Amino acid sequence: MEQASPDNHTTWLFKGCESALAATALLNLLLFPLEFLPFSFFEKYGQYFEYVLIGSIGLALLGSLIYSWLWHRREQTNTLYSDLQHAWLQAIIRYWLALSISSYGFAKILKTQFQTPDFFLDMPLSSVNGMGLTWYYFGYSYPLAVIIGLFQIGGSILLLYRRTTLLGVMILLPVMVNIVLINLFYKISIGAFCNSVIYSLSLVFLLLLHWERLKTIFWDLVDHLPHIPLGSSWVKHSLRLLLIAMAFVSLKVLMLIHPNEQILKGTWKVEKLIRNGRVQPTTAWLTDNKAWSRVYFAGYEGCAFSPNPYRFDSGESLLGGYEFDSLQNKLQVNFYSHDTLRATLNNRTTETMRLQGVLGHDTLDMHLVRLYR
Template sequence: MTQKSHSHALACFMAGIVGSIVIMRIGHRFLINWIPFVVQIAIAAFYFTGTLVYIFIWKRKAARQQIDSGAVLGFWHGVLRYFIALDLCMFGFQKIFHLQFAIPLGMLDNPFSSLSGEEMMWAFFGHFYAFTVIIACLQFMGAIMLLFRKTRLLAVIFLLPLLFNILLLDYFYNLGMVVNVYITILVIAMIYLLLLDYDRLAEFFLKAKDNAPVLKLKSPLLKNVIRLSIFYIPLLLLAGYKFPKSYPRIMGKYEVKSVLVNNTDQKLKPCRDSLLTKIFIDNYDFVMEYNNYQARLIGSYQYNEQTRQLKAIWRYPVNMHDTLNVHVADGKIPGSRIMSGRMGKDVIKIDMQKVNPNDAYGNAR
């Protein structure tokens, strides 16, 4: 039909899908004790279906010129903006009342690697309540501006980076498929609202005369060389920087299966608190952990890929002076390694297994 027809259909669809998801989110979180989940689904489905049906009703009436298309389009834009603003305010109040970014205190003492992506993100952002309140206030401010015609565009420009940042966090910290799909839809809706003012934005950012003073250089080439210097200066500086070497073959987190010191199995010792349990090898450090994270040897290491000799010199604790000199061999099981050599004056042999053989750092997936 016409471009206006497609625009109207898209507005109805966006208002329908965003509104139905917001209805479901509010109902599932706050109304589940009063309204059965099946009824909530039915309400959201009825609303979404109604918006789709209305698209065809509008097209028929518009063809007969029985409807004010501009007014109806404005109505659906208003519905879309309202549901986005409502959702933002709901999340803002949840942050203020400790319903978001709240993580059990007992979990905070768990090893960092044991936390899921969502738990790590919530622990980080929820560490300072004032920071949480600031994020909530930004959501309130954007939501309020979104509801007024004169501040609508400013609200979209203000909220789009905020929502895009949330999208990246949700995807990379693996908050779940449902959450990822919804935040993607929300970002698309904001882009749609932004493009409604494409002509204004193009005029303001690309066509309008710039009143700021102009830096005048005789040579355009020199001006471009200066502009590009923001890239080549850091690259030149980094070219002379001594980066730590990476050894993917041995890097990772390992669980120690057995330790022999002077041909004596350390598991037979009466004191088990000093038993070596984990080894960590990354770009910078070689770490040996004895039963818990508070009992560790931390040092820098050198590794020869040809001879497979590894040397670690400890810097923590400061009174540890026994240098580790070992040969690293592959074990029979994929991801297993056998280190044999000396720790100071002691002959040592360590049989260890990488936690995740597919990950160079041994991170849990």
Template sequence: MEKVKFSKMFLVCLLAGLLSAAVVRRLLARFAAGWLPMTVIWGIALLCFFGCLEYAFLWRRRERKGKGNSAVTLSFFHGMLLYLLAFDFASFGWHKIFHLQMAVPLGVLDLPFNSLDGETLTWAYFRRSYPFMVAIALSQMSSAWMLMFSRTRLLGLIIMIPVLINILLIDIFYQLHTGVILHALILFACVVYLLMQSYTSLVDYFFKTVHLVALPDTTKKTKLWLRAVVVLLPLIVLATYRFPDWHPQLTGKYRVADLRVNGVPVKASSVKDSVLTAVYMDWQDDLVLEFNHYNSRYIGTYHFNRDTDSMYVNWRYPRNFKAKFAGTFRSAGKPGAYQFSGMLADDQVEMRLDKVPEP
């Protein structure tokens, strides 16, 4: 009888427990939360986890006593991982098709872009194109269905790797909640484990097999030069390019403080007040003045003289707006803070601009 190391027993049972718990919890939380308390749902999920974990020790005891068939038991757990993976991936695909994923309240969609948190921003982006959502769903569902057949099983697992890496990177860098990240990590660990069962074949195919697509016969030195060109030429081209951030020390969003118009302090007291509240200095020397609402803006191109700390703006929006905006633009004595003193139309304007960190 073929024996299995306890480390492998424990690992496959651990993965089966984690995956079954994650799938059961997600399924019950979505479809049974109306009549099952969350404590019960978590209890069922934990029962799945600890049940699988406990079986690793039972399996070991049975093998020591010469009972059971370890090869059959291992195959059972491999099958359990495959079918749970297929079910979970297919479920995610159907949820996307029926708008149960990537849902954002309609009222939130009209909020300013920068006011959205990472998770809402992610869902809002993906839900924008339903055909794209369906394409993602089909990639998940097709890879899931491939796991059901022995001839396509390995291909299905390979397809799942980039899908899961992409999901994990989005979950981590757009700061989705911890539960989502853990679920994706469990799926990824299970896929990697199953792929490792074909480790030798994968290494032979990807790293030892000489494929038909190859470079023409060239010398070793020529190949090295070609590789160096591919690596270095894009950087050399970039070195000759004039980047659009012409004044990086000024680029940013600024909150207006201590605003004085003709010597009189001015401050917005309600959302209806048309008072200058924000200034944006952007790439290609774009400048935006915002008057208490993102729909109330002047947009133009600023010209800054470092020697005299002077600035003036040529407006292009609104189309017929030609008011003068010019004056001195100096550091206010601390990083990210500037003092402006000059004219806006016929008014004398003084203000402090405090840079706002990007979200």
């Protein structure tokens, strides 16, 4: 990307991008005091904020386009010293990013972010949405939240000085890109996603101002250690590709060695449990830990037989590992309690199966239906 200098005029596209980012920054700074208004104000007038915001963004973008066009015209006629314009606009972007990103950093340290409501803690894990999972995960460890916050604050401070702007950008950009991906794939609020995208694009803009220097450092600069003689260049290229291929092939081989680990994987509901010829009532699990309601097969992770149909508790369940022969439909479960279940799976489909076997002194006949979570 072109960088401003007295002897090098920038393109209109560059001016347009710079002006648009600066206009967005000014708009955000003007709206910043709204955060201190009482909730009653938002409840009363919140329905109009969307239209005001869309209109403000439209005016800001239109104004930035007109401004950059007039600026470019005056630069062409040498009636405007553009370096001062660039300095002002880039300063606005840097200071706005510092304020915005550091506020998120202090929110983590002051515990106003990543705080999970108590009612989320009583919900089944499969019922918690992406935002709830993200908030609980990052809020589980306060030291981790503090470290992330310090990176955001430290990088923001570096943005305030021209000499350290590039270092600040290189610290903040990986953090912000990670936040963009989390906001996108964990379906965090649309406002948070848009903010993170705008911050990331602004950081990329500041990074590309130093494109030539970065290219020299990361691409043109060659290690001065001596060349390792390995014959033709294709040998080195093959070795490099081989290392990456080995990482994939080794895992693929493990999957091929244990193909049956994935067949039963999932959660199975016990539709009917017959022990020693007697049908167990559906409420038997309330008093009998061996009146299972769920069977979990987790592949390499083993398996669990749980009595509670509403939640899993390892303390009341039987845990172990299993081996399954898909050709003979033979299943052997070695529980950590040193009990062994030897069973046959009959009428097995992807949706249902019947497990018949012996566990200790008990004969079992279980009708299972797969649950999709």
